[in-house]
Amino acid sequence: MGPHPAVAAIRLAVRRTLAELAAEAGVTPGEPVRARTAPPAQGVPLPALATTATVPGTLIGNARRHPSGLPRTPAAPGSPLVLVAVSGGADSMALAIATAFEAPKLGLRVGAVTVDHGLQDGSAERAEQVAVRLRELGLDPAEAVAVHVGREGGPENAAREARYAALDSAAERHGALAVLLGHTRDDQAETVLLGLARGSGARSLAGMPAQKGRYRRPLLELDRAATRQACSAQSIPVWDDPHNADPAYTRSRVRHEVLPVLEKHLGGGVVEALARTARLFRDDADALDQWAALAERDLRGPDGALDVGKLSELPPAVRRRVLRRAALRAGCPAGDLFARHLETVDLLVTGWRGQGPLHLPGGVEAVRRCGTLVFRRQDD
Secondary structure (H helix, E strand, C coil): CCCCHHHHHHHHHHHHHHHHHHHHHCCCCCCCCCCCCCCCCCCCCHHHCCCCCCCCCCEECCEECCCCCCCCCCCCCCCCEEEEECCCCHHHHHHHHHHHHHHHHHCCEEEEEEEECCCCCCHHHHHHHHHHHHHHCCCCCEEEEECCCCCCCCHHHHHHHHHHHHHHHHHHHHCCCEEECCCCHHHHHHHHHHHHHCCCCHHHHCCCCCEECCEECCCCCCCHHHHHHHHHHCCCCCCCCHHHHCCCCHHHHHHHHHHHHHHHHHCCCHHHHHHHHHHHHHHHHHHHHHHHHHHHHHHECCCCCEEHHHHHCCCHHHHHHHHHHHHHHHCCCHHHCCHHHHHHHHHHHHCCCCCCCEEECCCEEEEEECCEEEEEECCC
16 A cells, blocks of 8 residues: 555655756765664653654664655765755654655755754753654754844744754755755745735745755645645654744734635635745746846946936836845845835936935945946945
8 A cells, every 4th residue: 555645745746856956966866875873862752742653663774664664774875965954843844754765765865954943941852852853764964953033024034044044054064955945835825925915026926936045845836734644644743833823923823814714705725826826926027037137237337337227218127126136236135125125216217306315224325326326335
């Protein structure tokens, strides 16, 4: 009998992503591997996780028997490494287990990083529990990393910035090919709704990309329910972060209040429709970004100033992208540069009435001068 349908779907999605990574790394599957002896797992006893189920524990090489019941022999030492970001929730645990199952077939090693944000009592112990369980399932390295969450940009944004900084650091430290993230189609729908509520442009409405830099999201086409079913079918313990149900957080309100109302009054399929909207917006946004890059190259002078006359001839969507690129190049933080800033800068091109310099985030100013638009640091 084959695996549970949810398990099979997740493995297939992961296999596709890993196959791309293996091809990029020039890995040839099927080469012989040498088994290693795993160090004894250290840490807090695992039963504190929110389940009474246990995972079979026969050691095979350096990996315990996989929850599927099949032994998994790890890839050879020195094989390319893929890291999985694991919170301990169903999405990331299902992703980690599927990656541990599929990666050795493709000659890839698998590790994991769980980030302790330090925002809840017992978070350090819980993060170590997750790391221990992942090591028992053959992921190596599997580490818990503590971060300090600041206040800039609100709690959700600050936590996100700290988390990605920790993942970037881990990837650099271990020389990982990529970091896999467990975002699902439900997360994508929430992102689109948040973008709509904030009046964001097409790039924000395009949601999360399946691939950006070292980050890959294999599960974007799968529902959150599938990850829970997969964990249940494989007796994988999961932990539900109470912050995910806390109405103090905007995304939590979207998840537990807004989306259920939309599903109730608009009928089923809202999540899928929003995710499809993200894909369509992403295609449009990618095309407009390419156009803007070419346009910027043509109208930028040797000193970096932008020709206002040529700017005014561009369609608004392309022109604002050129302005954004110029502002970012001058030092504006991407997370702090919003549509309202670009609309005001755009008036220096389309509604010129002798305005003075405009002050942008990050200590950058935009000023119109002698038929050109200049972005510069205020202290230059």
